[in-house]
Amino acid sequence: MKFTVVIDNYCAKSGMLAEWGYCSLLETEHGNVMIDTGGTGHVLRHNLDFLKIDLKKVRALVLSHSHHDHISGLLDIVFSCPGIPIYAGKGIEIERRGDADASRRSGGVPVGHFPNAHLIEDYVEIVPGVYAFRVPEQNRRSQYVCCRNMWEVAPDGQIIADRFEDDVSLAVKGEKGWSLLLGCAHAGLPNIMQRAKDLFAIERLHMVVGGSHLCGVDPENYGVWFDRLAEFPVEKWRLNHCTGFKAAAAMAARFDDVDWAGVGCRYVL
Incomplete structure (x- = not known):
């Protein structure tokens, strides 16, 4: 399998565009899967064209959650790929709000x-070896x-x-073993990793890639979080988007192989 970051906050390749948003593409022998569609800057089409990604080969679209920075290019994909199967967590239609006073509409799409x-209750196999799954509230540690x-x-x-009922991640089994693909990890990265382990009997991960939402963690609590993450053997951390610079730097100081997965980065899974 091959994995490409199409949209992120930062570019890793000249000629591409960045925005506060996320989109990636997973290429498999059974068809390609797009994860999210980017933010309100609408850089999706430019980056797809630059990477020479053929939307006709996209077999399914997975929405990790309903925030605008992940779903704003949805209609671009729907119009370009009529009838494409769309997978999302149940509750994605709920109106989301942002800011301290909840005045800004930040997501929700029917x-x-x-x-x-297809609305995901527990987990579903998108194509062979690619599973989209939720972490039910009863399976989350609120901390x-x-x-x-x-x-x-x-x-x-x-x-x-926000209960983040619609938060979805993907577990994929490629030639290098299992990897975990994140959107924003709103259900909590340790919770997501535990759920993947429980659902698919995963003992070791080749790569964890995507947004981890570690930007929302108080640096004073990094130690508690990282101790928990260290319980899951991970060969490569390739975090981006909502991870945040401070958290990424702290991760790099704690773990062996950590890098930022910016726009244009490509990996073999």
């Missing part, structure tokens, strides 16, 4: 109304969930802390 949409200034609109109209 994916269930799209043709060929590893960062929800500061992130809200959702409850059915009665009340603003409550």
Whole structure:
């Protein structure tokens, strides 16, 4: 399998564009899978063209969650790939809000109304060896969930802390073993890693790549988080997007093989 970062906050390749957002492409012998569609800067089309990515070969689209920096290019993909299967976590239609006063609309999209949409309750195999999964609330340790200034609109109209019900990650089994692909890891990175281990009997990960939302962790708590992450053997950490510079630097100081997966980075899984 080959994995390419299409959109991230930072470029790793000349000629490409960056924005606060995320999109990646997983190429497999059974078809290609796109993960998220980037942010409101709409750099998706430029980067796809620059990388010579043929959307006709994209077999499925997985949305890691409903925040605008991950779903703003959704219609570009739907119009370019009519009938493409779309996979998303249940609850993706819930209106999300951002900022301390919850005044900014930050996400929520009625994916269930799209043709060929699939809402994930637990986990589903997208193509052979590629599994999209959720971490149910009862399987999360709340200390590893960062929800500061992130809200959702409850059915009665009340603003409550975002439960990140729709958060989805992918476990993929490639030629180098299992790898974990993240969107923003809103369910909590240690929780996600534990869930992957429980669901798929994963003992060792070749690579963890994507947004980890470690930017929301107080640096005073890095030690607690990193001690927990160290319980999961990982050969390569390739984090990006919402990880944050301070957290990435701290990860690099603690773990053996850590790098930023910017726009244009390509890996064999």
